[in-house]
Amino acid sequence: MANAPMETIIENGRVIDPAAGLDGAFDIGISSGRITAVETSLKQNQALNRIDASGLLVIPGMIDTHAHVYQHVTGKFGLEADLVGVRSGVTTLIDQGGPSCMTIGGFRHFIAKRANSRVLAYISAYLVGGLEGHLYPELYGPGGVNVEHTVRVAKENPDLVKGVKAHAEIGGQSRWGLEVIKLGQEVAEGANLPLYIHLGQLWPTDDGSGYIPNAEELMEELIPVMKPGDILAHPFTRHPGGFVSANGDIHPILLEAVNERDILVDVGHGSHFSFAAARRIIEAGIFPDTLGADMHGYNVSVPNDDGDTAREANPFFGVAPFNLTIAMTELLHLGVSLDKIVAMVTSTPARVLGMRDEIGSLQPGMAADISVLKVETGRFRLSDNSGAIEICEQLLRPEFCLKSGVRHDADSVFIPEAYAA
Ligand SMILES: [Zn+2]
Secondary structure (H helix, E strand, C coil), rough: CCCCEEEEEEEEEEEHHHCCCEEEEEEEEEECCCEEEECCCCCCCEEEEEEEEEEEEEEEEEEEEEEECCCCCEEECCHHHHHHCCCHCCCEEECCCCCCCCCCHHHHHHCCCCCCCCCEEEEEEECCCHHCCCCCHEEEEEEHHHHHHHHHHHHCCCCEEEEEEEEECCCCCCCHHHHHHHHHHHHHHHCCCEEECCCCCCCCCCCCCCCCHHHHHHHHHHHCCCCCEEEEEECCCCCCCCCCCCCCEEHHHHHHHHHHHCEEEEECCCCCECCHHHHHHCCCCCCCCCCCCCCCCCCCCCCCCCCCCCHCCCCCCCCCCCCHHHHHHHHHHCCCCHHHHHHCCCHHHHCCCCCCCCCCCCCCCEEEEEEEEEEEEEEEEEEECCCCEEEEEEEEEEEEEEEEEEEEEECCCCCCCEECC
């Protein structure tokens, strides 16, 4: 088959494919939306289309494990899928808790079917789904969960629904303890899917009592509810109620959960990310498994948003510019190796999704989902929403991607500029 003509060959790039154990100069052949060859050279092969990736990094199509793309239906929260996806170099998006058992049909029809990006979802444990990022906590009480209905819908949509999303805060714990999380776990167990839990941002109730839940107590109650394979999000959060307690310690029950009980951790960058918390967590020996960007209408600047002042009242408001490749750049800056970072957006999320025969690697036979990035060198300014500014010397930027063999250039308005320092 060495001389069979191929539709597309991406050549001369540096390929990193953690699942295949590859890091080096390889050419990739593609036909009919599938990868057909990965060789040190495909120069002798004929191709309808050759793409020169000299000086570029070629990796399996990036998987953003924490997206919000139920545009229009979730208020200002949901972004246009392809601007976060293929037009940002990201081939697969997992919407975290936008659609619910009642609105998954709209999500399939209006979002997943129409997007050029591969769009999947962790179904919301709540009947209403993730409207405006849970701005109105009274919608998210125990009465707003229907376990039976949500399990049924998750089972009816296995191609789309890959997990269940619940919140350990945003006004939940302070009002109802962990009652809603426990119902979310019933949904996850009933559907045989992982439960993804948002941590951080302990809110007082608005009944005037001023009661704020205790982060340590929350953790002691929450972790035993989780089962192996479930996911805790926002380890690097600057908000109280996350991984780092007020005195700077990591709760021992968390260390045990992550290191011994196979509880997974997703960065869920968003407006939560802080360099200080990230350093503290990594030093303590907790390393996240996956790297969701968590971009939505309140933490990225959306074109034509005509200066809505209500944005700032949203609990997830943020101004520091970021996307998935900035989140990767920050980890590189924090000393994490590039192959480990690539695994966090390719092979590991593919495994968590149960899709490692299809995406997350460049082995022949897999979907031709490929991300091509540039590693720029120089001095660049990074910032977080706690006000920290850091200077990094390597900046990852998306150039283009192929989704099922079709090329999409990285021209999204959501790709932050490179800020020279
Ligand atoms: Zn989110």
